[in-house]
Amino acid sequence: MKTTTSLLTAAALSVTLLACNQKKESNQTEDAVATADTTLELPAPYATKSAKNFSNVLGWPTGKTPQAPAGFTVTAFAQDLKSPRWIYEAPNGDIFVAEANTEQNGIKEDVINAVSGKKRSQRSGTSANRITLFRDTNKDGKPDLKETFLAGLNQPFGMLVLGDHFYVANTDGLMRYDYKAGQTKITAPGKKILNLPAGGYNNHWTRNLLASPDGKKIYVSVGSGSNVAEHGIDNEKRRANILEINPDGTGERIYASGLRNPVGMDWQPATKTLYAAVNERDELGDELVPDYMTSVKEGAFYGWPYAYFGPHEDPRRKGERPDLVQKTIVPDVPLGSHTASLGLAFYDKTAFPEKYRNGAFIGQHGSWNRSQLVGYKVVFVPFENGKPGKPEDFLTGFLGGNNKDVYGRPVGVTVLSDGSVLVADDAAGHIWRVSASKS
Template sequence: MARIAVRALLALVLLAVLATVGTFAAVNRGGRRQTEARLGADPRLDAPDTFPIPKVEAPDVVGWPAGVTPTAPEGFAVTRFAGGLDHPRWLYRLPGGDVLVAESATSPKPAESVVMGVLSWLRRNDGATRERSANRITLLRDTDGDGVADFRSTFLKNLNQPFGMALLRAAPPYAVEPDARPGTEVAFYVAGTDGVWRFPYRLGETRITAPGRKILDLPAGGYNNHWTRNLFAAADGSTLYVTVGSGSNAGEHGLEAERGRAAVLQVDPDGGGARVYASGIRNPNGLGLQPATGTLWAVVNERDVLGDDVSPDYLTRVRDGDFYGWPWSYWGHHVDDRVTPARPDLVARALRPDYSLGAHTAPLGLAFSTGTAFPPAYRGGAFISEHGSWNRGDPVGYKVVYVPFAHGMPSGRPRDFLTGFKPDPGGSMTYGRPVGVILDRAGGLLVADDAGDTVWRVRHADDTVWTATRWR
């Protein structure tokens, strides 16, 4: 008994020391401001920071004060499309204009180590983890066309951390036309953390009650927030793309545990033909087709604990057979010495991403700008939500940026588009954190704010408010 008591005392002392050091790391920002030199197609990369205690500046989520909204550029208006949600993560627009929101959260779990336990404690109010995940999809409808959802319904429930959604016809041709009429029989797909499910659905209905069928098993859970599984349909509907983040930071659990992970998968609408489409992508989330070229793009969260500016999170093309280096290398051929065994042959194969969004910005949502509702300066490029990360002395992200495109490729630095999620950008106090982004039927931008339990809408002042008939 005495031996057990001594061990318990030593464990408590160790925890206290680590908590003190971790708290010091949290308040000792000492980080570098993110400069433009670290963004874009040719970013500056510093040597990794090998200091054993990671810098931590976890957000302290306090919620939005009454009457306060995020801030958009001059000429744009921001309104609350829907509030009172339960950790809204991802958005999907149905052909009639209804908006689906996946409400799901990180579930509490035992820490992988004492250090990770201390880091989890420091991040206890970051808005990511909740005692329970709502595990549902809610339908939002604006019946009078004023830009505010005035009807909501539980569309699907009892899911397992739902995230990505897609809609296809039940048989070829699979693509669903934007003007498909109510009553059309289709198949609704949702990606949970452990698989992709398919449900029968009729357009216009406000809920699904028929049982679904699991068409694809996926490895569940993952390091930090890598439980999210996005889902995206090819333009012709003939295939689905599924994102699966890594189960570790940099392969520390062994590469066998990463089978089928850190990748974008491809699967047929019936669940057959599943295979790895692109790999070495640590944590891909948002997917989208660049409108001028039809090429698939993704935003990706890179690895932690290599310093404030290593390694860059990024926006890049995703093509069949692409390999982006994880876990052996980052940003092309920059070797991560923590990974064993070394694989110089795979490092030599690794592609350099197309566009740096800066280290630890945590990009999640991606929506290409189409239509004419926004001014020309905000057409043809990509809106990207940056959720923000704990692993930087001087926090970055916590905003939506716009990346201009020209000739099918990013052109110029990202521009701040929706800010104000942190009242003091260098401090810990946080009102909300942006995740999913989509364009609504009228061309406005909808932004899911998971920590703020809100979906925001951004419209340009010159755009007229749509009518209910236009919306429906």
């Protein structure tokens, strides 16, 4: 059920005025403001009931793979991994995969895990908590070396090589290890250079890392500890933010806030603008709230928990912070409600056709809080003149067709130096490789 015409007109006017004010009051560029979608029609909160529709993961039958558009080939790069969630390619071409999943995290109440529908306490202690190294010496898309690179971690996710250090973002802190390019294992103890608030609602334990283009700063994404601050705002200190630090862990500041779960981060190749994929809130109905991809402005506020998609006030936080509601920035690209849009990687290579250059691939892990399953695919957002267009399907075939069964769930997406794309399928334990077909 859509809002009435008068409400929609008022909402559109409010969003338009907000965009104009932001243009005047912030350091946004003309192009960045132009990308905001001021015409998106949102239903009223609770227009439909909040659903619990957990998918059943089948795994991939022999010979079956996800489907890419014509002109691409999909192959299994790695199989039989334990919840591979994130992929990172080092400067020397080594490929690192973080294997980790949800564990009990100290929140007292039982929270439903969106992978299996089981309570989190029933899955406690099952995370592999390791980083696995793959090396494709022959450059044929088939790794000839697989090695446990780091073990005994605490729900690792983001990885980064910067100078002679290897960084790992555990759920409770950023670790830094001495590192030399080409080494196959780290056994020496590292140093925790930054404490981080641990755990989080559903899969908000993930902490991602991204270096600034000049290598002088590191950006750390920290998701919210709750759905919509139901445990109190004091429980959300340093959360729902992108933090900026120096490579030694000092100088922490909040780069941007109000980002409920900003997992994927990357720099748009043409404009060098920071973008993030943000996983939005639950329990307002099937069509609320849209996940999104957005350029991230320094010092900007993106709404959580008080507002969503511009100055749409969340009824569960009604009247608490009208000042922040009005400051909420409209994100650039809506990605569908409950799609769990987590991965983000810009295509900065030349192996794919021209239309993919400088565009973004986004891994959608898939819904649990929607009556009909959505997500469970990788979408592509084209860019033209530095501005994003509408998302389109790129890697599909994860859904089983009966609104329950799925073959896998894509998460992290990484563009490799050879121009191919790797996709982490954590539920099925696969890493998929997408390459341009040879003519």
